[in-house]
Amino acid sequence: MFVETQEEVPEIREPLRRVGITNLRTVAKINWKGREYTFLPLIEVTIDVPAEKKGIHMSRLVESITEAMSEAVEEEVAKVHSSLEELGKCVIGRLEGKHPHKRAEVWIKTHLIIPRITPASKKTSYEPYDVEVGVIKNEDGSFEKVLRVRVVGNTACPHAMANNNGKTHIQRAIGELEIRAPFEEEIPLEEMIDVVESSFSHPTYTLLKTVDENAVVQGMYRNPKFVEDVAREIFAKAKKKFKGKIHVKVISNESIHKHDVIAETWN
Amino acid sequence: MFVETQEEVPEIREPLRRVGITNLRTVAKINWKGREYTFLPLIEVTIDVPAEKKGIHMSRLVESITEAMSEAVEEEVAKVHSSLEELGKCVIGRLEGKHPHKRAEVWIKTHLIIPRITPASKKTSYEPYDVEVGVIKNEDGSFEKVLRVRVVGNTACPHAMANNNGKTHIQRAIGELEIRAPFEEEIPLEEMIDVVESSFSHPTYTLLKTVDENAVVQGMYRNPKFVEDVAREIFAKAKKKFKGKIHVKVISNESIHKHDVIAETWN
Amino acid sequence: MFVETQEEVPEIREPLRRVGITNLRTVAKINWKGREYTFLPLIEVTIDVPAEKKGIHMSRLVESITEAMSEAVEEEVAKVHSSLEELGKCVIGRLEGKHPHKRAEVWIKTHLIIPRITPASKKTSYEPYDVEVGVIKNEDGSFEKVLRVRVVGNTACPHAMANNNGKTHIQRAIGELEIRAPFEEEIPLEEMIDVVESSFSHPTYTLLKTVDENAVVQGMYRNPKFVEDVAREIFAKAKKKFKGKIHVKVISNESIHKHDVIAETWN
Amino acid sequence: MFVETQEEVPEIREPLRRVGITNLRTVAKINWKGREYTFLPLIEVTIDVPAEKKGIHMSRLVESITEAMSEAVEEEVAKVHSSLEELGKCVIGRLEGKHPHKRAEVWIKTHLIIPRITPASKKTSYEPYDVEVGVIKNEDGSFEKVLRVRVVGNTACPHAMANNNGKTHIQRAIGELEIRAPFEEEIPLEEMIDVVESSFSHPTYTLLKTVDENAVVQGMYRNPKFVEDVAREIFAKAKKKFKGKIHVKVISNESIHKHDVIAETWN
Structure with missing residues (x-):
């Protein structure tokens, strides 16, 4: 009925590794340890394109996201979506029935809010x-994951x-930890966060009463x-605690x- | 020869205050105290549109910028463009011959690099x-300027x-000072920067040898x-030093x- | 027990209009028309500081947020937090018991995800x-709100x-609508969004099958x-539909x- | 005289690959084909740190930049700094005399402004x-470069x-090309820009009179x-024109x- 330009043979026959949608803001729900969490993540979904196809059907990627999220809202949350990476895998699963591809990627970017106890007043x-x-x-059907905090x-x-009798300059610092591992590896984001947070001169807190500030x-200073x-x-703790490329x-x-x-390293 | 849609009467007869081009990156030159400085600023130029005109001729705004900058490159630099605000006024001057309007604005955003002497080693x-x-x-033909550092x-x-025997937390802070004044007021950006920089716990430096760091x-701490x-x-110094809305x-x-x-105030 | 430096008289006796916390990311819940929505907003809370007080007690602002959000999670959601602005007012309410001030502001920035029906396939x-x-x-105890979409x-x-026989250039555009009004005015964000979205050449959709794309x-083009x-x-519709400064x-x-x-105007 | 904490042996003996300064804004000058160009780039300089050294002397990295730039201003521009990558190499050259390292990187990020002729009115x-x-x-003393436009x-x-009788949706698109190659390879940024710019549906222009717009x-549409x-x-042209990893x-x-x-690929 409609022309499917995407299925045509392109002038330049070159396979492409990553084609899809990016910077898509949506809503997602996760059931983690028996409790439901809602996110408003930014999502990117890509698949590969063979040399002989001009393009991909972008709307099928969006449908895969929407359907996976809808299930999440309704029913699957309690059973399947036990983590952001399970949700990502679920999007790829939906994509398999919709659009041929050899390789697929789903990226989900959001914030986590975690309750902590302040050091002195013991407030939340x-x-x-x-x-x-x-x-x-991957092309061989295996799944990998990349986790970043x-x-x-x-x-x-x-x-x-x-050099100043105990006086010094202090500042905010930002630590980033990325782990690339087989999908099956159990690597909770919360534990990655703990590894980074415990490696600074001191953790920071949103709420600090004077006793906590002290x-x-x-x-x-200690x-x-x-x-x-x-x-x-961060690197030493992560290597000890997690398997994968760090x-x-x-x-x-x-x-x-x-x-x-800046200080940066990897294995 | 061409249809001038901009000159048509719009369906909704409503005057607009600011119509133009924004986020335009270009090159600009200034002759300041006998020395030439080059910038790669972001520029915004807007004019008002009366209720009975559908739109403006955007390319004439771009031409005003381009011509003013070209002069700058060739000849005018040494004579006219003695500051960013003179350059901005020059763009408006060009605009006057090109596009009818009652009100016009030019905004130029860039970085200044200023040499300083470090506190102990006296390096630059x-x-x-x-x-x-x-x-x-303004509509009455008067010129105002807004300066921000x-x-x-x-x-x-x-x-x-x-509360901690002289120990404390220290951090990077960012100070912003804006002054709105008649165009004629002499308010050097460098002096505005000095007002802000001298109001922190201490100025910062790109280069610091150990004696300077100390x-x-x-x-x-002092x-x-x-x-x-x-x-x-910042507010008290600026009120003392500069005329205008701060x-x-x-x-x-x-x-x-x-x-x-955050701490914020204005007069 | 502790020195309260904030209560000291500052060297420069100048009242400040807005002092507080900003760029604070947290979780918030709203009960809107009988259904619960979760957000991960960025929050700013400020109060004024009189000339004779050196500073404010920042932690009390954080507590006001945290308590309002906790209630939200537990119980108040169903009753009180029927909108983002009600939640903001609730933070100010908590603040009143914690920190003296004449003027207070709460700013909440987030994303809304709204289901739409696509134009031809009628998908969600x-x-x-x-x-x-x-x-x-305000200082007189009155409440105002500023709504932005x-x-x-x-x-x-x-x-x-x-000029090109019906061919033309097309592009993404971003429309922003801000309304400042007394707190009591009923101005649903969803209706503000509708006003903007219906004013473009056409609304955009995340999911578009070929019939929808067509x-x-x-x-x-129409x-x-x-x-x-x-x-x-946008301006004409907003003036007709909403009271306030637009x-x-x-x-x-x-x-x-x-x-x-860019095109910009206001009343 | 001073304690050199950087020279101590760290608790965790782990070599680090990239340690240095980043997000440093400064001024740089290049003499390209006989004409001087000024930039206000963002710079990052890093070196590796061996397992037995606690840290690096950051100020020596800043000095390498400052000295290279000063020469640039005064004298070297006409002879040495014939490109951004020559300037970067010059910073590494200075660093060699100042701070021991096996591996070093210099990254320079800026804007280029290039004059073009519009398609119909032939304006600049x-x-x-x-x-x-x-x-x-690299550790073996060889130099590589990474060029991005x-x-x-x-x-x-x-x-x-x-599917719409010649009507279609049109939009802004952004093309990025990166080439990693031995330092000696001649790969002008301008030619990389041409490769990308000529691969869109059409190049864009800052100034367009109506004939140009048409x-x-x-x-x-063609x-x-x-x-x-x-x-x-972009990929096919770049592979044909340039050597290196694309x-x-x-x-x-x-x-x-x-x-x-998004569409992305690499070799």
């Missing part, structure tokens, strides 16, 4: 973390401390760290400079 | 600042310092400040929190 | 919108269409518009230029 | 492009065109393309959707 503080989950179906902490400079301040130290600690990046928003400093 | 450090200049031609500094918290660290203190100092905003990227704190 | 498509709600308690649509240029394409036209239509801004990501065009 | 239009250049000194163009959808509009087509054309990414800001579509 709700802490935000940026997370991103990628689910990759981004945590806000701080560094107290040990060099300035050693505890954080004194904790930072634990001075370069970004290099933070990156090494990438660590720490950026410190220096309080004495207008620029940032 | 090149410091970056974000600036924005708006030139507004954005400076990176720091705050050392006096409350934590008082000086900055010790300076921050001068603990809330964002409130920084905002008040707006101050300070944001501190707290090292003990994941969120920021 | 989930459409994302950016919204921001500000609740302002940001909608992605498109423009098909009528000028190019008139309907959207043909609709755009309804060519400058950004000026879109801005005028601000409209439309930006078109031109497909024939690297820069954008 | 100044077009902006985002470029990034990375210079990498980002060009704004457009796509006219061939599928909608085939030419661009008609050109887009040359409908999916993002897949644009990506393939990565192509095209993102289309769909005018009928709120999300974007």
